Amino acid sequence: xxxxxxxxxxxxxxxxxxxxxxxxxxxxxxxxxxxxxxxxxxxxxxxxxxxxxxxxxxxxxxxxxxxxxxxxxxxxxxxxxxxxxxxxxxxxxxxxxxxxxxxxxxxxxxxxxxxxxxxxxxxxxxxxxxxxxxxxxxxxxxxxxxxxxxxxxxxxxxxxxxxxxxxxxxxxxxxxxxxxxxxxxxxxxxxxxxxxxxxxxxxxxxxxxxxxxxxxxxxxxxxxxxxxxxxxxxxxxxxxxxxxxxxxxxxxxxxxxxxxxxxxxxxxxxxxxxxxxxxxxxxxxxxxxxxxxxxxxxxxxxxxxxxxxxxxxxxxxxxxxxxxxxxxxxxxxxxxxxxxxxxxxxxxxxxxxxxxxxxxxxxxxxxxxxxxxxxxxxxxxxxxxxxxxxxxxxxxxxxxxxxxxxxxxxxxxxxxxxxxxxxxxxxxxxxxxxxxxxxx
DNA sequence: AGCACA
Numbered sequence: 021x022x023x024x025x026x027x028x029x030x031x032x033x034x035x036x037x038x039x040x041x042x043x044x045x046x047x048x049x050x051x052x053x054x055x056x057x058x059x060x061x062x063x064x065x066x067x068x069x070x071x072x073x074x075x076x077x078x079x080x081x082x083x084x085x086x087x088x089x090x091x092x093x094x095x096x097x098x099x100x101x102x103x104x105x106x107x108x109x110x111x112x113x114x115x116x117x118x119x120x121x122x123x124x125x126x127x128x129x130x131x132x133x134x135x136x137x138x139x140x141x142x143x144x145x146x147x148x149x150x151x152x153x154x155x156x157x158x159x160x161x162x163x164x165x166x167x168x169x170x171x172x173x174x175x176x177x178x179x180x181x182x183x184x185x186x187x188x189x190x191x192x193x194x195x196x197x198x199x200x201x202x203x204x205x206x207x208x209x210x211x212x213x214x215x216x217x218x219x220x221x222x223x224x225x226x227x228x229x230x231x232x233x234x235x236x237x238x239x240x241x242x243x244x245x246x247x248x249x250x251x252x253x254x255x256x257x258x259x260x261x262x263x264x265x266x267x268x269x270x271x272x273x274x275x276x277x278x279x280x281x282x283x284x285x286x287x288x289x290x291x292x293x294x295x296x297x298x299x300x301x302x303x304x305x306x307x308x309x310x311x312x313x314x315x316x317x318x319x320x321x322x323x324x325x326x327x328x329x330x331x332x333x334x335x336x337x338x339x340x341x342x343x344x345x346x347x348x349x350x351x352x353x354x355x356x357x358x359x360x361x362x363x364x365x366x367x368x369x370x371x372x373x374x375x376x377x378x379x380x381x382x383x384x385x386x387x388x389x390x391x392x393x394x395x396x397x398x399x400x401x402x403x404x405x406x407x408x409x410x411x412x413x414x415x416x417x418x419x420x421x422x423x424x425x426x427x428x429x430x431x432x433x434x435x436x437x438x439x440x441x442x443x444x445x446x447x448x449x450x451x452x453x454x455x456x457x458x459x460x
Numbered sequence: 461a462g463c464a465c466a
Contacts, residue, residue: 039463041462041463041464043461043462043463044461068464068465071463071464072462072463072464076461077461077462077463077464078464079463079464108461110461110462112462112463114463114464115463116463116464119464120464120465
């Protein structure tokens with residue numbers, strides 16, 4: 021009652037303070053940038069950024085009042101305004117004499133975030149989507165979800181407070197990108213605070229909680245028929261009911277894996293009707309649709325744990341998808357439907373026989389991928405399916421010395437191993453996303 | 461573009 025709230029909110033002249041109030045900052049502004057801004061005028065002893073409803077205000081506190089005065093005076097007469105990331109920043113004395121309650125950068129919070137998902141459809145957000153979103157900032161150790169009066173909430177555990185902090189700064193107040201959600205879901209906004217927890221206790225892998233550090237954790241019985249999204253448990257084993265659609269994750273992807281390569285590998289076991297590849301958790305995954313479950317089972321048994329390329333590269337991990345018919349709208353380099361309209365016909369334009377080594381001139385008739393790879397023999401062993409890697413040595417004499425058709429070593433392909441873990445991380449860290457959430 | 465925190 022008797023607080024400062026009875027004071028007028030704005031005064032024409034602020035009495036000097038060693039704390040300065042900054043506004044019109046870019047949303048992404050960091051404490052480091054605030055320190056940089058103030059450093060020419062004195063010693064910045066404390067900062068606070070992302071303040072205010074739009075998170076575009078901040079405070080900086082100098083060790084000495086004169087330093088604050090110097091900064092205000094300088095910009096009062098400067099032709100160049102104070103700027104952060106090219107944006108003009110407005111300065112004035114704060115109406116307080118010190119920054120209160122600011123945790124000094126490192127000890128901001130803990131390694132566990134309390135995430136509240138807001139929105140009408142919030143509780144339809146799967147733990148896998150949350151995992152995907154937060155994995156953009158570092159390894160997510162554990163996630164638990166629960167419903168309280170506050171709504172649908174999750175605890176997300178990172179290895180350290182810094183990672184948690186970067187995730188919080190980037191995601192707090194944002195919407196989960198709509199393309200990560202089922203189409204019919206409305207916007208789901210993330211509200212993030214620090215949790216007091218440091219290590220979550222996860223007893224089971226389930227649709228409500230996950231421990232990504234412990235592949236041997238038992239799976240809760242309730243998770244077996246959970247209606248979550250992909251139930252790609254860490255253990256993966258025998259959880260999912262069999263399906264005609266396989267989910268392939270590719271590990272140790274040193275070399276390009278194209279749609280053509282995948283199609284060729286999986287076609288060895290039967291006709292591949294549809295295929296789609298996408299990035300998930302920084303790796304490549306693909307969904308491969310066969311006409312029937314039996315073919316998928318055979319392919320899964322034969323290919324599980326095997327490598328597309330010799331040398332342990334591009335190791336396949338397979339599970340059954342919950343899908344039975346993929347919805348593929350366009351044929352492009354990430355997704356194709358090769359489903360024939362008229363049976364007994366050749367597959368359409370998509371040439372599954374074409375794959376890297378053969379295209380670039382494997383020795384005629386030796387280990388270029390033979391056309392019969394496209395037959396429907398479900399028992400074709402894996403070995404001949406393997407693409408030879410080459411190590412740039414494909415032109416060696418043992419292959420019969422091919423004068424004008426050296427195989428292109430796959431290493432020369434321009435697959436970017438060092439790309440960011442997730443493409444949408446760039447959307448978060450740049451301004452291609454509106455403050456209220458949706459990316460565009 | 462106008463003052464935080466619990």
